[in-house]
Amino acid sequence: MKTREELFAILDTVPDPEVPAISVVELGIVRDASQRADGTVEVTITPTYSGCPAMFEIEKDVRSALEAAGASAVEVHTVLSPAWTTDWIPESAREKLRKYGIAPPGRADDGGLVTLVRAKPPVQCPWCGSRNTTLKSEFGSTACKAIHVCNECRQPFDEFKAI
Amino acid sequence: MAAHEEEEGGVAAGEAKSGVGTVAGPRQAPLAAPLVEYLLRLGDDRLILGHRMSEWTGHGPILEEDIATANIALDLIGQAAQLLKLAGEVEGKGRTEDTLAYFRDGVQFRNCLLVELPKGDFGDTMVRQFLFDAHSVLLWEALAGCGHAGIAGIAAKALKEDKYHLRHSSEWVVRLGDGTEESRARVQRSLDRLWKYTAELFAADEIDDAVAALGVRVDAAGLRARWDAMVNEVLARATLTRPAEGAAQRGGRRGRHTEHLGHLLATMQSVARAHPGATW
Numbered sequence: 001m002k003t004r005e006e007l008f009a010i011l012d013t014v015p016d017p018e019v020p021a022i023s024v025v026e027l028g029i030v031r032d033a034s035q036r037a038d039g040t041v042e043v044t045i046t047p048t049y050s051g052c053p054a055m056f057e058i059e060k061d062v063r064s065a066l067e068a069a070g071a072s073a074v075e076v077h078t079v080l081s082p083a084w085t086t087d088w089i090p091e092s093a094r095e096k097l098r099k100y101g102i103a104p105p106g107r108a109d110d111g112g113l114v115t116l117v118r119a120k121p122p123v124q125c126p127w128c129g130s131r132n133t134t135l136k137s138e139f140g141s142t143a144c145k146a147i148h149v150c151n152e153c154r155q156p157f158d159e160f161k162a163i
Numbered sequence: 164m165a166a167h168e169e170e171e172g173g174v175a176a177g178e179a180k181s182g183v184g185t186v187a188g189p190r191q192a193p194l195a196a197p198l199v200e201y202l203l204r205l206g207d208d209r210l211i212l213g214h215r216m217s218e219w220t221g222h223g224p225i226l227e228e229d230i231a232t233a234n235i236a237l238d239l240i241g242q243a244a245q246l247l248k249l250a251g252e253v254e255g256k257g258r259t260e261d262t263l264a265y266f267r268d269g270v271q272f273r274n275c276l277l278v279e280l281p282k283g284d285f286g287d288t289m290v291r292q293f294l295f296d297a298h299s300v301l302l303w304e305a306l307a308g309c310g311h312a313g314i315a316g317i318a319a320k321a322l323k324e325d326k327y328h329l330r331h332s333s334e335w336v337v338r339l340g341d342g343t344e345e346s347r348a349r350v351q352r353s354l355d356r357l358w359k360y361t362a363e364l365f366a367a368d369e370i371d372d373a374v375a376a377l378g379v380r381v382d383a384a385g386l387r388a389r390w391d392a393m394v395n396e397v398l399a400r401a402t403l404t405r406p407a408e409g410a411a412q413r414g415g416r417r418g419r420h421t422e423h424l425g426h427l428l429a430t431m432q433s434v435a436r437a438h439p440g441a442t443w
Contacts, residue, residue, distance in 0.1 A: 051241020
């Protein structure tokens with residue numbers, strides 16, 4: 001019988017398939033894990049985006065990591081509520097993102113009123129640290145990223161969108 | 164059309180028991196239980212609009228927009244999958260999001276007409292998306308606090324995504340409207356052409372009444388007022404003229420669609436129907 005902490009430690013070795021610099025635990029996708037008396041491990045995960053195509057891969061990777069660690073059977077449940085937010089990503093993982101070349105997310109808004117004018121400050125370049133950057137598109141290589149360009153070092157870079 | 168207008172008034176929530184899985188007639192399928200109907204409306208709007216958006220994949224006017232439209236399509240189809248999955252579960256007849264998406268015919272689809280119209284040029288697509296997004300964001304805000312846990316969960320998640328969509332589409336409406344003479348004239352025409360389809364977004368009927376009794380309640384008048392204010396603000400910044408209210412085009416909620424839906428379904432459903440049950 002493994003404890004919740006032990007199970008989370010195993011799952012912390014499973015990288016996110018689209019952002020392999022951090023684990024599915026660090027990303028906040030794994031919401032719960034427990035082991036029943038019969039040895040079956042139950043894992044609860046939540047999708048980052050409604051249409052995230054990596055969810056199937058994540059479920060597979062979670063399953064095989066637990067089976068490799070001796071789980072007799074694995075049940076993966078998906079929940080939508082509470083809705084995933086980038087605020088669940090800890091500071092240590094944000095630093096890993098930065099080193100990987102992805103600007104970490106800022107604070108997610110509180111879900112308040114609809115804003116039509118973007119008033120967010122420029123995102124810091126993960127390469128040279130400059131704040132002289134321009135948002136090129138709120139839609140990037142994956143659902144969770146936006147595209148920016150740094151006006152100092154002239155590098156394009158991804159930002160992990162705050163939601 | 165006259166005969167069908169009569170049918171529309173004659174369907175009461177009480178007789179909405181029979182499954183939508185059985186094809187009733189050439190033009191109209193019977194209504195399912197109110198909550199299933201409601202979920203099909205929400206899900207089909209996003210499935211069909213998501214498919215229309217996906218038609219830009221590989222054809223975007225610039226690379227960033229190719230990526231943006233593909234991302235938006237993915238979000239919308241992901242939302243649709245969750246809504247249709249829930250519809251199948253509530254219905255309890257074993258239908259999944261895949262059977263609902265791929266094995267229903269046009270008369271069984273409950274999307275509003277706005278979303279099934281051809282994608283047109285990029286301006287048409289962005290004006291349509293803006294009119295829809297503005298409504299969708301407000302609807303999700305309301306439903307995120309509703310009394311049905313499944314719907315509230317989907318709504319809270321979709322709201323985060325649709326805020327991005329709305330910022331994107333509203334910025335394009337402003338950019339094109341307040342752009343060149345050519346772009347302004349073209350998006351004004353898009354707006355004039357699409358306007359008559361917006362009323363269907365707000366048309367409430369006995370399905371809305373029935374689900375309100377289950378706790379899925381939306382303040383329709385309040386939502387309309389906020390949509391008006393938001394649309395007016397963006398159109399003003401875009402130097403576009405809000406069209407006058409004229410005769411509204413609707414019928415999609417009852418399965419009466421434009422000719423365009425059939426063509427879309429023929430493309431969207433062809434692989435699933437040619438190879439039913441196929442997996443990879």
